[in-house]
Amino acid sequence: MRALPKLVAVETKLFLRDSATVAFGVLFPSGLLLGLGAIPTLREASPENGGLRSIDIWAPTALVFGMVMIAVQHVPSVIATYRERGILRRLSTTPVPPRSVLLAQMIVAFASVVVSAALTIVIAWAVLDIAPPERPLEFLVAFVVGYAALLGIGLVAAAVVRTSSAANQTGTLLFVALMFLGGAFLPRVVMPDVLREVGEFVPPGLQALTAAWSVEAGEITATAGGQPFWLQIAIMAALAVITSAVAAKVYRWE
Numbered sequence: 001m002r003a004l005p006k007l008v009a010v011e012t013k014l015f016l017r018d019s020a021t022v023a024f025g026v027l028f029p030s031g032l033l034l035g036l037g038a039i040p041t042l043r044e045a046s047p048e049n050g051g052l053r054s055i056d057i058w059a060p061t062a063l064v065f066g067m068v069m070i071a072v073q074h075v076p077s078v079i080a081t082y083r084e085r086g087i088l089r090r091l092s093t094t095p096v097p098p099r100s101v102l103l104a105q106m107i108v109a110f111a112s113v114v115v116s117a118a119l120t121i122v123i124a125w126a127v128l129d130i131a132p133p134e135r136p137l138e139f140l141v142a143f144v145v146g147y148a149a150l151l152g153i154g155l156v157a158a159a160v161v162r163t164s165s166a167a168n169q170t171g172t173l174l175f176v177a178l179m180f181l182g183g184a185f186l187p188r189v190v191m192p193d194v195l196r197e198v199g200e201f202v203p204p205g206l207q208a209l210t211a212a213w214s215v216e217a218g219e220i221t222a223t224a225g226g227q228p229f230w231l232q233i234a235i236m237a238a239l240a241v242i243t244s245a246v247a248a249k250v251y252r253w254e
Contacts, residue, residue, distance in 0.1 A: 003095075003096045003100060004100055004103065004104060007096070007100055007101055007103075007104035008104045008107050008108060010104070011101075011104045011105050011107075011108040012108050012111075015108050015109075015112060018074075021069075021070070021074050021112075022112075024066075024069055025066050025069045025070045025073075025074055025112060025113075025116060026066060026112050026115055026116040026119070027116075027119070028065060028066065028069075029062045029063050029064075029065045029066040029116055029117075029119075029120045030062075030116075030119050030120045030123045032062045032065060033055075033058075033059060033062040033120060033123065033124055033128065034123065034127060034128070036055055036058060036062070037055050037127065037128040041054070042054040042055045042058070043055055043128070052214070055128060055130065056130055056131075056214060057210070057214070059120070059124050059128075059130050059213065060206065060209045060210045060213045061183075061184045061206060061210075062120060062124075063116070063117050063120045063121075063209070064179070064182070064184055064204060064206055064209065065179070065184070066112075066113060066116035066117070066120070067113050067116075067117075067143075067146065067147050067150055067204050068150055068175055068178050068179060068184075068204070069175060070109050070112055070113050070116075071109070071113075071147060071150035071151045071153070071154045072150060072153055072154040072157065072171050072174040072175055072178065073154075073168070073171035073172065073174075073175055074109060074171075075105065075106065075109050075151065075154045075155070075158065076154050076155070076157040076158035076161065076167040076170065076171050077164055077167045077168050077171060078105055079102065079105065079155075079158040079167075080158055080161050080162070080163060080164045080166070080167035081164040081167075082101065083162075083252075084162070084163050084164055087101070088101065088102075106151065109151075110147065110151075113147055117143065121133070131214070133212055133213045133214075134212075134213065134214055134215055135212045135213075135215070138211075138212040138229065139209065139212035139213055141212075141233060142204075142205060142208040142209045142212050142229075142233060142236075143204075143209065145204075145205070145233055145236045145237050145240065146203055146204025146205045146208065146209060146236050147204055148236070148237070148240035148244075149203035149204060149205070149236040149237070149239040149240040149243070150178070150203045150204050151240070151244075152203075152239060152240045152241075152242070152243025152244045152246075152247065153174065153178075153203060153239075153243050154171075154174075155243065155244060155247035155251075156243050156246050156247045156250075157170045157171065157174060158247070158251075159246075159247045159250045159251035159252070160250065178202055178203065181195065181198055181199050181202045182199050182202040182203070182204070182205075182206050183196075183199045183202075183206050183207070184206060200227045200232060200235065201235055201239070203236055203239060203240075204236065205232045205233070205235070205236045207227070207232060208229050208232045208233055208236070211229050212229070
C-alpha cells in the first residue's frame with residue numbers, strides 16, 4: 001500500500017491529460033447548468049412548481065451527468081485499456097499488485113466526481129442563485145451511495161468487455177440507458193408509469209439527490225410516485241454491493 005500514493009499521483013496526471021474526460025466528466029455539468037440558466041423562462045418562478053424555478057428543480061440532474069459519465073464510461077475504458085495492453089499482467093510480476101492500480105484509478109475517479117459536484121453546487125449558488133443542498137448530510141449519503149451503485153455497474157462492464165473499444169461502446173449505451181431510465185432526460189411526471197417504477201431502481205437515484213438538495217423540489221418529483229428517501233438509498237446500496245460482487249467474481253486480469 002506504500003505505492004498507492006504514487007499510483008494515485010500518476011493516475012491523476014493521466015486523468016488530467018484526458019481533456020475529453022475532464023471537459024465532459026468534470027466541467028460539463030456546470031456548463032450545462034449555466035447554459036440552461038441563460039434561458040429566461042427557466043429562471044421564472046412557477047406556481048406549478050410550488051414557487052420554485054425550473055432551474056432549481058433541474059440542478060441535481062446536471063450534477064448526475066458527471067457522475068454517470070465518469071462511472072460507466074471513463075472507468076471501464078481505462079481498466080479495459082490497461083488489461084488490453086497487458087499493463088495489469090506485467091504489474092503482477094512486480095511488488096506492486098495490479099489491484100493497487102485499480103484502486104488508485106477508482107480514487108482518482110471519485111475525486112473527479114466530487115470536484116465536479118462541488119463546482120456545480122458553487123456555480124449554481126454564486127451565478128444562478130440556486131441554494132446549496134438543504135440537507136447536506138442526506139445529500140452526501142445519496143451522492144456517495146448513488147455513485148457507488150454507478151461504479152458497480154461500471155466495474156461489471158469493465159469485467160465483461162475485452163477491449164477498450166468495446167468498453168467505450170458499452171459505456172455510451174449504459175450512459176444513455178441510465179440517464180433516460182433514471183429520469184434525467186425527461187421529467188418524471190411525463191414518463192409512463194412503467195418507466196417511472198423502473199427509474200426507482202436506476203442509479204444514482206436521482207429522486208433521492210433531488211429530495212436532499214431541495215425539500216420542495218423533492219416533494220414535486222414525489223408527486224409522480226416514488227420510493228421514500230431512505231428506501232431508495234437502501235436500493236442503491238444493495239445495487240452497489242451486488243454489482244461489485246459480480247464484478248469481482250467475473251473479472252479477469254488478462
